[in-house]
Amino acid sequence: MKQDLTLMPTRRGVLGTSLAAGAVVTLAACGGGKSSDTPPSATGTATNAIPLAELPVKGTASIAVNGKNYLLYRPDDKTVLAYTAVCTHQGCTVGxxxxxxxxxxxxxxxxxKLDGSVTQGPAPKALTRYATSIEGDEVKIFL
Ligand code: FES
Structure with missing residues (x-):
C-alpha cells in the first residue's frame, strides 16, 4: 500500500457525524505563518474521518467531509494531525x-505536516488545524 493516501469524496461519501468520547491527540487551530503549541480544544462535532488502518504511520490522506477538504498526517502510532486543505494564499486545494x-x-x-506552518511562500499564514481523536479503529476530526 502506498504511504500517501488520497481519498475521493465518493469513496467515503458524506461522512456521518457522531459525538466523540475519546482522548484528543492533536493541536488547535492557529493563525499566522507560525503555528501555536497550544493544543486545540475538542469543540465542535466529531466526525468519522478515516479508518485508522488507511492512515499508516508517516502516512498522509486527503479527505472530504461535508463538501470540504482536509489533510491528515499521522506522525506516530498514537497521533493524527488534521488541517484544512484550503491554501491561505488564494484558496486552492493543498495536496x-x-x-x-x-x-x-x-x-x-x-x-x-507537523504543525501546518508555512515552510515556503507565497502563503501568508499557517493552515488551520483541527482537533482529532483515535477511537478504536477510526480517526475522528472535530469540525
Ligand atoms: S493558492 Fe496556494 S500557493 Fe497560491
Missing part, C-alpha cells in the same frame, strides 16, 4: 505533498 510538507499546486506554497 498531500512530500514526506515533510503539504504542497499547494497553484503557486507552490508549502506547509509543515
Amino acid at each position: 498531500t505533498g512530500d514526506s515533510s510538507n503539504f504542497i499547494c499546486p497553484c503557486h507552490g506554497s508549502e506547509y509543515s
